[in-house]
Amino acid sequence: MRPPSYKAIVEEFAAAIRSGALPGGTRLPPHRALARSRRIALATATRVYAELAALGLVVGEPGRGTFVRVLSGYDGLDPSRALPVPRVADLSFNQPLAPGQGDLLRRSLRALAASGDTEALLLQHPPGGRGPDRAIVATYLLGRGIDTVPDTVLLTSGTQQALDTVLRGLTRPGDVVAVDALSYPGIKLLAAAHGLDLAPVPVTASGPDLDALDRLCRTRRIRLIYTIPTVHNPLGWVLDHEQRARLAGTARAHDCVIVEDGTYAFLEAAPPPPVQALAPERTCYVAGLSKNVATGLRFGFAVVPPRYAGAVTRALRAAAWGAPGLITALVTGWLADGTVERLERARREDAAARQEIARDVLAGVRVTAHPASYLVWLELQPHQRPDHVADALAGAGILVSTADAFATGAYRPHALRLALGTPPRDELGPALRRLRRTLDEVPM
Ligand SMILES: Cc1ncc(COP(=O)(O)O)c(C=O)c1O
Incomplete structure (x- = not known):
């Protein structure tokens, strides 16, 4: 069997670190041990760790070894990163990010640092x-x-x-x-x-x-x-x-x-x-x-x-x-x-896809939502108080905003605003299904 390419090893480590399987603080095998276990040259093992360090995932400490960096608890930066804690679906605030934007920032900061007049x-x-x-x-x-x-x-x-x-x-x-x-x-x-x-x-x-x-x-x-x-x-x-x-x-x-x-x-x-x-x-x-x-x-x-x-x-x-x-x-x-234009195109596709998910899951619920937007205005039953419902949803791990936040005067409808842009897209459907179930169960 051919030894794995250095790129494949980097990707394997990166996925394990991002998923939390290799938690922050973990000491990685010494370069020599990695080279031996993967049947790669010592220089290749060194290159693997250098690449992981450049990705911001590990840090080399002279004389001590290579350690997984403690990533922030905030998991919005990389939609593929699953935290080892139960996930809260944040439908209260839109902060959409496309996969790869963290890397884009890293590359652009490097280019900025290397160019011109800092x-x-x-x-x-x-x-x-x-x-x-x-x-x-x-x-x-x-x-x-x-x-x-x-x-x-x-x-x-x-x-x-x-x-x-x-x-x-x-x-x-x-x-x-x-x-x-x-x-x-x-x-x-x-x-x-x-x-x-x-x-x-x-x-x-x-x-x-x-x-x-x-x-x-x-x-x-x-x-x-x-x-x-x-x-x-x-x-x-x-x-x-x-x-x-x-x-x-x-x-x-x-x-x-x-x-x-x-x-x-x-x-x-x-x-x-x-x-x-x-x-x-x-x-x-x-x-x-x-x-x-x-x-x-x-x-x-x-x-x-x-x-x-x-x-x-x-x-x-x-x-x-x-x-x-x-x-x-x-x-x-x-x-x-042209990066902003490209990101905007991707956002339009993303928002439309998320609206489709919401349309499917919330069929039959009274909602107002533009097909191009990241927002859903969801009308509650007259007996459902928005703050009670929001509380019950928080208990089910779903954060939403109530109409009160948007009311500029006395008009305060029984409604919620859902922001669809923040959770990873594959988690939106399950979160909305959980929301729908919870809505049906909120007591009178
Ligand atoms: C209509 C509207 N205006 C302004 C803002 C604030 O935007 P910024 O983050 O650029 O300050 C928001 C943020 O959600 C918004 O929805």
């Missing part, structure tokens, strides 16, 4: 980022139907900071913000932090009630409208062209600023034009790379009309200065070389 990464960037980096983001935004110049693109530490900065720059305490009656919870935190009054706009499965928005603007002075027109969180809707034009028209008629949140917009392959394109003079577009690349990167951006750029930039300076240079260098590389 000292430049240690220097402070201007608030909003350097011109060439903003230009790369502006080019990427063309693909989303946003045609803008680099000066109006501000780079931030995630979408949440973009949103914070726009609100900080363009509102004063006491201002009123129109917001969907069910919306992204981060807007509630920011409104409270900035002393803003949220005015909820009733929602339907296909979008906000635009007649109600118009009435609201007639009866109250609305400074700003916060909207998620493409793949809404939590309801998943994608507004059509007419709805977007109406929203832009209402904002124009009542001189409101629009904040358009495009965090999940990449999931819809061919959406109607962004509201930003219909009302560029008053729309701030915020988005980032959390859902399309990785939540832990903390990279986002705001596109602001030129007349607001000064105020928003000052707010960014006061807040935290924007995106760190090292992260910016990494992600602008991925934007420029």
Whole structure:
């Protein structure tokens, strides 16, 4: 029998370490012993351990041997890694990751370290980022139907900071913000932090009630409208062209600023034009790379009309200065070389496949879910209190969010929001089946 190739041995060790079969701290056989047992040359055994070290899986300690590294308890980084503890299915927060993204990061960090001027990464960037980096983001935004110049693109530490900065720059305490009656919870935190009054706009499965928005603007002075027109969180809707034009028209008629949140917009392959394109003079577009690349990167951006750029930039300076240079260098590389586009394509396929799993398992349950999204809005029976149900589900190892988290006013339906993007795909079906069984069993 031929001895195994060094690559096969590396893969065997890597799988054992990732699965927990070789736990952190395990001492691996000395190089000579490995060479003997596998019938490979000593140099090949050394190469196996060097490769495992480069993968971040083992560490060589001079004079003591080679040890399995203690990997973090967080298991979202490598979907193939099964922890030796019972798995909790986290359906409360979307942090999708494609297989191999950890390796991609490792390779890109190495390339970054080996290339060019690393000292430049240690220097402070201007608030909003350097011109060439903003230009790369502006080019990427063309693909989303946003045609803008680099000066109006501000780079931030995630979408949440973009949103914070726009609100900080363009509102004063006491201002009123129109917001969907069910919306992204981060807007509630920011409104409270900035002393803003949220005015909820009733929602339907296909979008906000635009007649109600118009009435609201007639009866109250609305400074700003916060909207998620493409793949809404939590309801998943994608507004059509007419709805977007109406929203832009209402904002124009009542001189409101629009904040358009495009965090999940990449999931819809061919959406109607962004509201930003219909009302560029008053729309701030915020988005980032959390859902399309990785939540832990903390990279986002705001596109602001030129007349607001000064105020928003000052707010960014006061807040935290924007995106760190090292992260910016990494992600602008991925934007420029097509990596982000490739990841977005893979995410669209992934989200569609997960929705199909959910559709199958939840057939007959009252749900609202866009086929392109990672979200499911699940309506409970009138007798089922969302907090009780969430508690029971947590007991069954399933984490979900209740409608309360998304409610911006008094409307608090008996519903749950499921985020489908985090568990490994092959665990989603079993988790949803467990969820369905638990729902049927929740007492009156
Ligand atoms: C609609 C919406 N906006 C903003 C964010 C925050 O994104 P980031 O992680 O880029 O700050 C989220 C995160 O879930 C979101 O769903």
